[in-house]
Amino acid sequence: PDIAKFTANYSSSANTYSIADNTSIGGFPFARFNFTRNLGIEASYGFEGSDGPYLETWNALLVYTFLNEKTFQSYIKGGLVYGQFEYENLPGDFSGGTGYELGAGFETTVDGNIAFTMDILYRDLSNKYNKASGVSPSTPDKIDLSGFGVMLGLAARF
Numbered sequence: 001p002d003i004a005k006f007t008a009n010y011s012s013s014a015n016t017y018s019i020a021d022n023t024s025i026g027g028f029p030f031a032r033f034n035f036t037r038n039l040g041i042e043a044s045y046g047f048e049g050s051d052g053p054y055l056e057t058w059n060a061l062l063v064y065t066f067l068n069e070k071t072f073q074s075y076i077k078g079g080l081v082y083g084q085f086e087y088e089n090l091p092g093d094f095s096g097g098t099g100y101e102l103g104a105g106f107e108t109t110v111d112g113n114i115a116f117t118m119d120i121l122y123r124d125l126s127n128k129y130n131k132a133s134g135v136s137p138s139t140p141d142k143i144d145l146s147g148f149g150v151m152l153g154l155a156a157r158f
Helices: none
Strands: 007-010 015-018 030-034 039-048 054-065 072-086 097-111 114-124 126-130 142-144 147-156
Touching: 030 054, 072 126, 097 126, 097 147
Parallel strands: none
Antiparallel strands: 007 015, 030 039, 039 054, 054 072, 072 097, 097 114, 114 147, 126 142
């Protein structure tokens, strides 16, 4: 996400709080249910970061599969995302926010019902910053959590 641009200035303590790292590694367990051979819905929960900044997301995405072969499938997907950002070292806190996610990917069969997956996604998401007292006027009202991501994984087909 594009969180490195967020800086909170507090005049009462003359402190400046910045988030330096904008690269996150996390996990995204998901379930995909197909309505037809080519159309399905995917629900996922994501967690990014560990120490310091931490982002949880919940997604509901429509998935359209172009090639529906047994060994290789490519797809596009898009839908809604809800995110909750936490950073304990920062005065104040963040409200949850909603946005969208768009992407494309593929899965290829590794062994029987096990497949390797790769997705490239863009997420548009921001959370409102609830400032603590003593904040300077230049402190932003929100944090931008938008950005591109690559997901690699294994999927089990049932």
